[in-house]
Amino acid sequence: MDSLFLEKTKSSPAIAFNSNSGILEMSGESYPENSYEFYKPILLWVSRFCAHFPGEIVFNCRISYLNTGSTKSMMDIFDLFEDRFRRGLQVQVNWYCDSENERAVENAEEFMEDVSFPFVIQPLIAQQ
Amino acid sequence: MTICNSMKKFDLYDLKQTVNQRGVLISFAGPFTHGIIEELGQAVTRYLEAQALTKASLMDVFSVFIEQAQNVRNYAAKRGDDSNSELDFNSGIVTIGRSGPHHVVCSGNFLMRCDVEPLTARLNQLHSLGPKELKTLYKQQLREQRNPGEGGGLGLIDMSRKSVLPLEYEVRELDQNYCFFSLCATV
Numbered sequence: 185m186d187s188l189f190l191e192k193t194k195s196s197p198a199i200a201f202n203s204n205s206g207i208l209e210m211s212g213e214s215y216p217e218n219s220y221e222f223y224k225p226i227l228l229w230v231s232r233f234c235a236h237f238p239g240e241i242v243f244n245c246r247i248s249y250l251n252t253g254s255t256k257s258m259m260d261i262f263d264l265f266e267d268r269f270r271r272g273l274q275v276q277v278n279w280y281c282d283s284e285n286e287r288a289v290e291n292a293e294e295f296m297e298d299v300s301f302p303f304v305i306q307p308l309i310a311q312q
Numbered sequence: 313m314t315i316c317n318s319m320k321k322f323d324l325y326d327l328k329q330t331v332n333q334r335g336v337l338i339s340f341a342g343p344f345t346h347g348i349i350e351e352l353g354q355a356v357t358r359y360l361e362a363q364a365l366t367k368a369s370l371m372d373v374f375s376v377f378i379e380q381a382q383n384v385r386n387y388a389a390k391r392g393d394d395s396n397s398e399l400d401f402n403s404g405i406v407t408i409g410r411s412g413p414h415h416v417v418c419s420g421n422f423l424m425r426c427d428v429e430p431l432t433a434r435l436n437q438l439h440s441l442g443p444k445e446l447k448t449l450y451k452q453q454l455r456e457q458r459n460p461g462e463g464g465g466l467g468l469i470d471m472s473r474k475s476v477l478p479l480e481y482e483v484r485e486l487d488q489n490y491c492f493f494s495l496c497a498t499v
Contacts, residue, residue, distance in 0.1 A: 194350040215378050217346035252466040259454050285367035
C-alpha cells in the first residue's frame with residue numbers, strides 16, 4: 185500500500201501518512217472549502233491501512249484549528265482507530281496542542297472522552 | 313470610466329461612521345469565495361494576535377468567524393443554482409466588533425423566505441439549552457451521517473457553545489421571496 189502525502193494549504197493540513205512505518209503525521213489548520221470532500225480520500229486510506237497494517241499505528245496530530253466539518257471527519261478517523269483497537273491491534277494518537285491555550289486543551293479532551301485507545305495530549309513545542 | 317462631478321459619491325464618511333458607532337473593528341462585505349475566506353482568516357488572526365487577547369479567546373473569535381463565513385458560503389453554494397433571483401446569495405457581510413470584554417462576531421446574508429423558519433426554529437431551540445445539553449447535542453450531531461456540503465447545523469451548535477450570550481439573530485423581510493438574515497455571537 186502506498187503512503188499518502190498532501191501539501192499544506194492555507195486552509196488544509198499537511199498529510200504524511202507513511203505506510204511502511206505506520207507513522208501518520210498531520211499538521212496545520214483545517215477549514216477546507218468542503219471538508220467532506222477533502223477528508224474522503226484520507227478516510228479511505230486510513231480505513232484500508234487500519235485493516236491491513238500489522239504493527240502499531242502512531243498518529244501524530246499537530247492541528248491548531250479544526251472547523252466543525254473537519255472535527256466531524258477527525259471523529260470518523262478516530263472511529264476507524266477504535267474499530268482497529270477493539271480487534272486487538274495497536275494504535276496510539278499523540279495530539280499536540282498548546283498547553284497555554286485552554287480551549288485547544290478542552291477540544292483535545294473532548295476527543296479523548298470518546299475513544300478507548302491510547303490518546304495522549306502532548307505539549308506543543310514552539311517551532312518557527 | 314467617467315470622472316464624476318460629485319465627490320460625494322465616493323465619500324465613505326457616513327459608512328465609516330456607522331461602522332464605528334457600532335463598535336465594529338473589522339468588516340468585510342462582498343462575495344464570499346473560499347479564497348477570500350482564507351485571506352480574511354489570516355488577516356483576522358494577525359489582527360487578533362496584535363490585541364492583548366488570551367490564546368483561547370483568539371481561537372474562539374477566529375472559529376466563530378470561520379463558521380459564519382463558511383455558513384454564508386455554503387448557503388450560497390446550495391441556493392445559488394436553484395434560484396432565478398438576481399440577488400447574489402454569495403454576497404454577504406461579516407463584522408468583528410468589541411463589546412466590553414467580549415468580541416461580537418456577526419454575519420449577514422440573503423435567505424430565501426422558505427429557509428428562514430427552519431433556521432430560526434433551530435436557533436430558538438438552541439437558546440433553550442444549557443452548556444451540558446449543547447455539548448450532548450454537539451457530540452450527537454458529530455456522529456450523524458451527513459449529506460455532502462451540509463454542516464451548518466453543527467456550526468450553529470459550536471457557535472452557541474462558544475457564545476457567552478445566546479446567538480442573536482434578526483430577520484428583515486425584503487419582499488415575498490427574500491429576507492436578509494443577521495446572526496450575532498458574543499465570545
